[in-house]
Amino acid sequence: MIKKMELYDYSMIMSEVKLTLWDDLPDFAIYSDQMLKIVTDEISFMQNGDEKLLTKSMVNNYVKWGMMPKPVKKKYERQHIAYVIVITILKQVLPISKIKDGIQLQIALQGNEKTAYDSFCEAFEESMRTVFLPILDQSSPYTLAEREISAEKLAISSITTALCCKLLTEKIIETKIESI
Numbered sequence: 001m002i003k004k005m006e007l008y009d010y011s012m013i014m015s016e017v018k019l020t021l022w023d024d025l026p027d028f029a030i031y032s033d034q035m036l037k038i039v040t041d042e043i044s045f046m047q048n049g050d051e052k053l054l055t056k057s058m059v060n061n062y063v064k065w066g067m068m069p070k071p072v073k074k075k076y077e078r079q080h081i082a083y084v085i086v087i088t089i090l091k092q093v094l095p096i097s098k099i100k101d102g103i104q105l106q107i108a109l110q111g112n113e114k115t116a117y118d119s120f121c122e123a124f125e126e127s128m129r130t131v132f133l134p135i136l137d138q139s140s141p142y143t144l145a146e147r148e149i150s151a152e153k154l155a156i157s158s159i160t161t162a163l164c165c166k167l168l169t170e171k172i173i174e175t176k177i178e179s180i
Helices: 004-015 032-042 056-064 078-090 096-110 113-136 151-178
Strands: none
Touching: 004 113, 004 151, 032 056, 032 078, 056 078, 078 096, 078 113, 078 151, 096 113, 096 151, 113 151
């Protein structure tokens, strides 16, 4: 039997996740260690065990593969932080080879990096609420709400919902296995 209280508590936390919007990210150059700390804190809700979600080597590879702009004199700025947050979240459900294309598509659809990033944050938070809030309603069966999604946000809404469903599935499996 699933430990309902553990799943309930987890769902409460996940339904309240907020990503830092573009204008609230640091507006000054920082070193890689500082960026790693900011991003790791930002995505801590996804941390499961000792697995590292982000390392310096990963960031260096993202730059090398052209997934994000190069740092300026070994310093990272707001746009770099946004890219690393999005890449780190998306790599949980998409192959790296598709993430670069997806980011470029969203920037083209949204007009610029700031709008694309903020739209990603909005879609992600909406997906978290859509997937995790029904768990909190213990009196009824789990029901995913119907959503109206504009064409330019269909890709980010689909992928963020997929990630949320993955996180929920992993938690259900984890809590069920531990309770045997």
